[in-house]
Amino acid sequence: MPTTTDAGPTLTNITFMGRQIVKYGLILIITLMVGRTFLNAFAAFWKNTHPPKPTAPTLGFGILPAIKFPTQKDTDKPQRYELETKTGNFPKFAEKAKVYFMPGFNSTLFDDENTREIAASFGFVFEPEPLDAQNYRFTKSKPLISTMDINIRSKTFDFKTNYLSKQELLIASKVPDTQTAIAQVKSALISAGINPFDLMEDASASAEAVYLKASGNKLQPATSISDAQFVQVDLRRAPIDGYEMYTPEGAEGTVHAIVTAAFSGKDAIVSLRNKYFPVDYDQEETYPLRSVSTAWNVLQSGEGYIANKGELDSTVIRYVYLGYFNSFDYQPYLQPIYIFEGDKGFLGYVSAIDPKYIQVE
Numbered sequence: 497m498p499t500t501t502d503a504g505p506t507l508t509n510i511t512f513m514g515r516q517i518v519k520y521g522l523i524l525i526i527t528l529m530v531g532r533t534f535l536n537a538f539a540a541f542w543k544n545t546h547p548p549k550p551t552a553p554t555l556g557f558g559i560l561p562a563i564k565f566p567t568q569k570d571t572d573k574p575q576r577y578e579l580e581t582k583t584g585n586f587p588k589f590a591e592k593a594k595v596y597f598m599p600g601f602n603s604t605l606f607d608d609e610n611t612r613e614i615a616a617s618f619g620f621v622f623e624p625e626p627l628d629a630q631n632y633r634f635t636k637s638k639p640l641i642s643t644m645d646i647n648i649r650s651k652t653f654d655f656k657t658n659y660l661s662k663q664e665l666l667i668a669s670k671v672p673d674t675q676t677a678i679a680q681v682k683s684a685l686i687s688a689g690i691n692p693f694d695l696m697e698d699a700s701a702s703a704e705a706v707y708l709k710a711s712g713n714k715l716q717p718a719t720s721i722s723d724a725q726f727v728q729v730d731l732r733r734a735p736i737d738g739y740e741m742y743t744p745e746g747a748e749g750t751v752h753a754i755v756t757a758a759f760s761g762k763d764a765i766v767s768l769r770n771k772y773f774p775v776d777y778d779q780e781e782t783y784p785l786r787s788v789s790t791a792w793n794v795l796q797s798g799e800g801y802i803a804n805k806g807e808l809d810s811t812v813i814r815y816v817y818l819g820y821f822n823s824f825d826y827q828p829y830l831q832p833i834y835i836f837e838g839d840k841g842f843l844g845y846v847s848a849i850d851p852k853y854i855q856v857e
Contacts, residue, residue: 553592555853556781560595562854563821563831563847565801566744573802574842576810577795586788586816593818593832593848594736597779600826601649610689611648617688618655618762620644639763650826651690652771659726659766660713665758666725672764674705677727677755684762685751685770692772695750698734702741704749705729715754726766727755733775733822741822742835743771746803746843750822771824784850788816791834791846799846806840813838818848 581587615624615634620642624632627645634644640662646653659665672680682696682703695701707724708715718724730749732741743750754767794800805811815837820830832848847854 550591553782553784555783557595557597557829559855560783560829560831560849560853561827562857563833564823564825564827565821565845566824568802570798572805573798573800574805574809574811577838578810578812579792580812581814581816586792589785589788589818592782592784593739595781595783595832595849596736596830597776598773598826598828598830599776600828603649607648610651611646614651614653614688614690615644615646618642618644618684618768639759640766650773652773653769655765655768655770657766659754659756660710660715662758665756665766666710669757671707671721671724671727671757672755673721674707674727677705677729678703678731680755680764681729681731681751681753681768684765684768687762690770690772692733692774694733694775694777695731695772700734702732702735702749703729704732708754725756729753729755733772736820736830739832740819742803742819742833742843742845743822744801744803744824771822773823773826775830783853785832785848786850788834791848792816792836794846795836795844800836801845803843803845804841806838806842808840811838811840811842813842821845821847 579586611632612624615632620634620636622635624634627633630648632646632648634646636642640657640659642655642657644653644655671677685691685696691697706728707718707721708726708728709718709723710725715726715728729752730747731751732747732749735741741750745752750770750772752767752769753765755764756766757764759766791800813836815835817835817837818832819835821833822830833845834848836842836844836846838844
């Protein structure tokens with residue numbers, strides 16, 4: 497008799513197989529989900545209980561020169577300090593921080609020409625007066641009596657006018673808004689051939705502007721734009737690892753300018769200090785930090801630098817944090833500092849690098 501041929505899987509078999517696939521598929525998915533959650537939890541636990549061994553500081557620049565803060569008298573500093581932070585203690589800081597090389601300036605055949613071009617961009621056309629081997633002073637009398645002291649090699653400069661003695665500037669029309677004033681200052685620098693990335697273009701660079709009014713021969717904050725006679729603009733280079741830059745004048749920028757509405761174009765800038773020195777961000781090393789308590793002792797002993805004394809001979813410190821000191825004079829390295837902030841605008845600095853890695857003067 498002929499053999500019966502297998503007719504293939506029946507509907508019942510197909511249904512059974514489908515249910516089995518769904519069943520074991522769900523089991524597999526649940527197992528993977530539970531397993532992944534368990535592995536993530538275990539990985540987090542292991543990471544918390546077995547932190548990676550911190551890498552040693554690189555110390556690639558060798559022993560560093562000490563930061564040169566501006567010279568101060570004892571009368572420039574409070575006589576007594578008290579610590580009253582929110583917790584009553586110091587915050588915790590990293591054990592090391594980055595230090596960057598700042599290249600110097602070599603003389604070139606074009607130094608004199610480039611210096612004159614910068615001055616000409618601000619309307620100085622007459623021959624300068626040599627102040628010494630590296631500095632010129634340019635002068636002009638219109639629209640204001642003005643001087644520009646400029647370093648031939650670094651191209652840093654200090655442009656000043658007698659704007660506070662001019663009554664017409666004090667009754668001028670509405671001052672520009674802050675963004676317009678910032679744009680005016682940046683435009684003037686670019687026209688002078690000054691356009692450093694970490695000051696002008698980096699999105700994290702800081703540009704701030706505040707409204708001011710005259711009070712005698714000084715400026716003070718204005719309550720509103722309608723009350724203002726001038727706009728102060730400060731440009732600061734981009735922070736490093738979130739640590740802000742501080743100059744000898746505290747929060748004042750590497751570029752510091754005063755803008756008026758009495759004149760147009762570049763003449764609207766009646767004061768401009770440019771103390772920008774380039775940083776080579778490709779030459780970076782790390783160094784150990786001294787403890788913040790040691791820095792506090794240095795400040796109390798009168799050895800720190802006081803950017804703003806405040807109004808009292810006794811000051812209360814409210815905040816302590818890390819930053820970088822951006823000097824107005826050339827220094828070969830950009831180094832971190834501890835910043836002590838207190839009442840009445842007090843601001844003090846202490847070098848943050850472990851003294852073992854600082855040259856003894």
